[in-house]
Amino acid sequence: MTTFYSEDELCGLGLKEYGRNVLISRNAIIYKPEELVIGNNVRIDDFVTISGKVVLGNYIHIAQNCSLFGGTEGIQMDDFSGLSSYVAIYAISDDYSGRFMTNPTVPDKYTRDVEAAVYLGRHVIIGCKSVVLPGVTIPIGCSIGAMSLCNKDLDEWGIYAGIPVKRIKDRRKDILELEKELCPEGKGIVNLQIGNFAEQTNKVVYENAVKYAAITGDNNPIHFESGEAYQSRYGRPIAHGMILAGFVSGVIGSLLPGTGCIYETQNLSFILPVFYGDIIVTRVTVTAIDIIRNRVTLRTECFNQEKKLVLDGKAVVLPSNKELELPRHPPGGYSKQKF
Numbered sequence: 001m002t003t004f005y006s007e008d009e010l011c012g013l014g015l016k017e018y019g020r021n022v023l024i025s026r027n028a029i030i031y032k033p034e035e036l037v038i039g040n041n042v043r044i045d046d047f048v049t050i051s052g053k054v055v056l057g058n059y060i061h062i063a064q065n066c067s068l069f070g071g072t073e074g075i076q077m078d079d080f081s082g083l084s085s086y087v088a089i090y091a092i093s094d095d096y097s098g099r100f101m102t103n104p105t106v107p108d109k110y111t112r113d114v115e116a117a118v119y120l121g122r123h124v125i126i127g128c129k130s131v132v133l134p135g136v137t138i139p140i141g142c143s144i145g146a147m148s149l150c151n152k153d154l155d156e157w158g159i160y161a162g163i164p165v166k167r168i169k170d171r172r173k174d175i176l177e178l179e180k181e182l183c184p185e186g187k188g189i190v191n192l193q194i195g196n197f198a199e200q201t202n203k204v205v206y207e208n209a210v211k212y213a214a215i216t217g218d219n220n221p222i223h224f225e226s227g228e229a230y231q232s233r234y235g236r237p238i239a240h241g242m243i244l245a246g247f248v249s250g251v252i253g254s255l256l257p258g259t260g261c262i263y264e265t266q267n268l269s270f271i272l273p274v275f276y277g278d279i280i281v282t283r284v285t286v287t288a289i290d291i292i293r294n295r296v297t298l299r300t301e302c303f304n305q306e307k308k309l310v311l312d313g314k315a316v317v318l319p320s321n322k323e324l325e326l327p328r329h330p331p332g333g334y335s336k337q338k339f
Contacts (some may be wrong), residue, residue: 260320
């Protein structure tokens, strides 16, 4: 019998999702496998414990005796990140302030959990016996020395060590060129990170709705100056919902990921009506990156001038292979206005 599960055995573990070339030790312990997402080329070694919501990208190694406690908020490790032996990452912990009791033998009413998501960016490496506390973001390119305590957000491309960690010096970025060589199909998204966003502001104009109806044939009178519109539940004409979808497409196609990208899927929920004259801010945010398959998952949102969410959705797109020029670190973004 081999050290790692076979492909058939992986299917029987009940994982939420997993990719190609996944190696999980038979000695690893996985609680709630239905909440574990694993990308391609991932190896999980002996005596690793994983519980709760955990998302692992591509080309990830988790060495022996590591512990990942995702809770409900979750832990996310982006592509090419790795954990040395005995690293512990907590997205959930007891409250040690003294206001509550601790440990699982005590009834829940006397205890309190502290939960906050943990994010490890691409090419993050964490040294042996280090600890990461709830709510910490370790961005792209960081290297954490052995036996360190990460209790705060760090800055990208740094070498850190200590209790708590302190930045020692900058880390070289040569690995980005090596990544492009390894994954040529994904070179257009190689510097994107979870949390990158782009925004565009548009005014909803009645005359444009008339043109839209002429192009699409959607002449529903609820969108125009008509008796039906003024007798509707809204008491006046409402804009076509797909005009907002067009705003989303405009941000994706021109800003993030930008020109040359191709839509794969788009899901939309129309939350509130939009009226002519409304000022709409469309925001597109990177929520997942799959460099191996050259796919970027985006949250797509529209807000009106009252900052109320009027549209929510998710898109999956294929970026072009050209280099992206947008800001590349959370919460890096780009915005423009169009009236």
